[in-house]
Amino acid sequence: xxISFETKSNFTVIHxxxxxxxxxxxxxxxxxxxxxxxxxxxxxxxxAELNYISSSGLRVFLLAQKKVMAAxxxxxxxxxxxxxxxxxxxxxxxxxxKICKSEEEALQKI
Amino acid sequence: xxISFETKSNFTVIHxxxxxxxxxxxxxxxxxxxxxxxxxxxxxxxxAELNYISSSGLRVFLLAQKKVMAAxxxxxxxxxxxxxxxxxxxxxxxxxxKICKSEEEALQKI
Amino acid sequence: MEAKGKIxxxxxxxxxxxxxxxxxxxxxxxxxxxxxxxxxNLNLVLEEAISNILFYAFDDDSEQKIYLILEYDDETxxxxxxxxxxxxxxxxxxxxxxxxxxxxxxxxxxxxFLINKLMDHVEYCxxxxxxxxxxxxxxx
Amino acid sequence: MEAKGKIxxxxxxxxxxxxxxxxxxxxxxxxxxxxxxxxxNLNLVLEEAISNILFYAFDDDSEQKIYLILEYDDETxxxxxxxxxxxxxxxxxxxxxxxxxxxxxxxxxxxxFLINKLMDHVEYCxxxxxxxxxxxxxxx
Ligand SMILES: Nc1ncnc2c1ncn2[C@@H]1O[C@H](COP(=O)(O)OP(=O)(O)O)[C@@H](O)[C@H]1O
Ligand SMILES: Nc1ncnc2c1ncn2[C@@H]1O[C@H](COP(=O)(O)OP(=O)(O)O)[C@@H](O)[C@H]1O
Numbered sequence: 001x002x003i004s005f006e007t008k009s010n011f012t013v014i015h016x017x018x019x020x021x022x023x024x025x026x027x028x029x030x031x032x033x034x035x036x037x038x039x040x041x042x043x044x045x046x047x048a049e050l051n052y053i054s055s056s057g058l059r060v061f062l063l064a065q066k067k068v069m070a071a072x073x074x075x076x077x078x079x080x081x082x083x084x085x086x087x088x089x090x091x092x093x094x095x096x097x098k099i100c101k102s103e104e105e106a107l108q109k110i
Numbered sequence: 111x112x113i114s115f116e117t118k119s120n121f122t123v124i125h126x127x128x129x130x131x132x133x134x135x136x137x138x139x140x141x142x143x144x145x146x147x148x149x150x151x152x153x154x155x156x157x158a159e160l161n162y163i164s165s166s167g168l169r170v171f172l173l174a175q176k177k178v179m180a181a182x183x184x185x186x187x188x189x190x191x192x193x194x195x196x197x198x199x200x201x202x203x204x205x206x207x208k209i210c211k212s213e214e215e216a217l218q219k220i
Numbered sequence: 221m222e223a224k225g226k227i228x229x230x231x232x233x234x235x236x237x238x239x240x241x242x243x244x245x246x247x248x249x250x251x252x253x254x255x256x257x258x259x260x261n262l263n264l265v266l267e268e269a270i271s272n273i274l275f276y277a278f279d280d281d282s283e284q285k286i287y288l289i290l291e292y293d294d295e296t297x298x299x300x301x302x303x304x305x306x307x308x309x310x311x312x313x314x315x316x317x318x319x320x321x322x323x324x325x326x327x328x329x330x331x332x333f334l335i336n337k338l339m340d341h342v343e344y345c346x347x348x349x350x351x352x353x354x355x356x357x358x359x360x
Numbered sequence: 361m362e363a364k365g366k367i368x369x370x371x372x373x374x375x376x377x378x379x380x381x382x383x384x385x386x387x388x389x390x391x392x393x394x395x396x397x398x399x400x401n402l403n404l405v406l407e408e409a410i411s412n413i414l415f416y417a418f419d420d421d422s423e424q425k426i427y428l429i430l431e432y433d434d435e436t437x438x439x440x441x442x443x444x445x446x447x448x449x450x451x452x453x454x455x456x457x458x459x460x461x462x463x464x465x466x467x468x469x470x471x472x473f474l475i476n477k478l479m480d481h482v483e484y485c486x487x488x489x490x491x492x493x494x495x496x497x498x499x500x
Contacts, residue, residue: 022271023239052242052260054267055330062327069322083257087264090337091330092318132411133379162382162400164407165470172467179462193397197404200477201470202458221380225367225430227391232361240361247391251367251384290365 003031009110011042011074013103017049020057029060032067041073044106048079058091065096074098078106113141119220121152121184123213127159130167139170142177151183154216158189168201175206184208188216223251226291233274233284233303238267245290252292258359261338262297268331269301269310269353277305277351292359299339299355308351309344310335363391366431373414373424373443378407385430392432398499401478402437408471409441409450409493417445417491432499439479439495448491449484450475 001024002017012035020028035043043064061077068075078100080088088094100106111134112127122145130138145153153174171187178185188210190198198204210216227248231237242263249259266288273286287302315336316329336342341356367388371377382403389399406428413426427442455476456469476482481496 019242021238021242021267023235051256052263054264054271055328055334056267056271058330059327062322062325065322066327083260086257087334090334096322096325129382131378131382131407133375161396162403164404164411165468165474166407166411168470169467172462172465175462176467193400196397197474200474206462206465221372221377221384222370223367223384225365227363227365227367230362237361244361244363244391247387251387 001027003028008044008107011044011076011107011110012040013044013046015046015049019052020050020060021052021054022056025054025056025060028057029063032060032064036067036071041068041071042075042110043068043073044076044078044103044110046079046103047077047081047084048103050084051081053084053087055091058087058093061097062093074110076100076106076109078103111137113138118154118217121154121186121217121220122150123154123156125156125159129162130160130170131162131164132166135164135166135170138167139173142170142174146177146181151178151181152185152220153178153183154186154188154213154220156189156213157187157191157194158213160194161191163194163197165201168197168203171207172203184220186210186216186219188213223253224293225251226289226293229288229290231270231286231288233278233286235271235274237286238270238274241266241270241288248290248292252297252359254359262299262357265299265335265338265355266301268335269299269355272308272310272331273301273303273305273351277303277308279306295358295360297357297359299353301353301355302350304350307346309346310353311342311344363393364433366429366433369428369430371410371426371428373418373426375411375414377426378410378414381406381410381428388430388432392437392499394499402439402497405475405478405495406439406441408475409439409495412448412450412471413441413443413445413491417443417448419446435498435500437497437499439493441493441495442490444490447486449486450493451482451484 006013076098116123186208289300291298310332339355343354429440431438450472479495483494
């Protein structure tokens, strides 16, 4: 997994690349917690290059959603590959997260 | 397989890349015959990038050697990868061909 | 060309083995012409099942072996996972409530649920002091 | 992690199948942690044996199936190749004279010789109207 950050409007755009699994989901959690400590609660997670996620990754997303909601921030997930989107659907996470097709669509909605 | 040609001194240097197997050894034969029709019987075959050969490829090498000898030309094979060299050794071809470690060594011997 | 077959793996009870395994599974899935999505789902199911063994099956941190068999035949993928940890039957685990809003949802408990959702057939038995989990999925 | 297992292939009697097969064999060899040289030798042996079936086993150009089993277990690679072509026992084929000078050497006839040299064990039998060639090699 590779994580990179970018600032657009008042949002932090997070690009996730590769796999999020049980061996590295802690790294993602650490990075997100660092953002929260910086008071950055407006997050757009771009998953265009994410090609694997397991429950350990979903766990971190859900955790982030809870923290963002508690701080009245905003979390948007965009550009999910269909096979990843399927996992979100099955897990009932598609109704919990704001999900957008593309980064453009997400940035328009902000 | 990819075949490319280069002229050095009075030799045609042939670079072979990839695999020579039963599906493409005819292509190599065709290219060599074209050289012979052009009266080019001094050949240096650089095998640095050759990573597979089967008996159909050895057959073409042997055919070339016969034609070169009949025309009193010179055929040198250089830069064989160890696993390919092993196949030449097993087949008794290492004593039939002039084999050099590197293209430099071969060009010095010419 | 048609390929089918059966591969057995023996894994140590270490998390690092999961990364090695996922590469090998991709290799097999490639051989069997699985789609990217089928391959990801297979890797996901294996990760969920095996990480549960790594995390919960053994009380001490002794070295243990986990046995995995992957078989693809007659358009059916079969997975068999065996461990010598404490008895645990995942088929008796109730599903999490995935209809709850974010505030009330537990952040864990999706692993066994995903295994059940992604596979057609999940069977557990305890045999000779081993947990044996059999998973099947029709592919294609 | 340790991997072993058995894969069956069904090939049509077409030369193109050899290219597809070599990619699949590299995949398997990768799974079994074979070296580049071991992988090339396996592919070479398969090419020699299967191309002989393609070229010599059938008198007409009817569509036929060739069955291939690759198995790696207990540090032994086993290959089984079956075809329904005319009876042919490669173990009865005399070796070519590889000591002859270039002028006198035949340019063919190395295929079966290489199979014998690269494998530890070569066995042929005719069974139910099929040629069955079994090859074995200790690996590692
Ligand atoms: N092999 C096992 N041995 C004992 N308990 C297990 C085993 N596998 C799972 N469990 C229990 O089942 C629960 C649910 O597992 P799972 O659905 O994978 O979600 P998670 O691992 O996120 O909790 C685990 O929290 C654990 O208490
Ligand atoms: N399956 C087969 N059926 C009949 N004849 C065969 C078969 N395989 C090989 N042969 C015969 O054995 C000979 C030697 O085969 P081989 O050592 O592979 O060299 P090559 O194919 O270059 O002649 C072939 O030329 C052919 O006459």
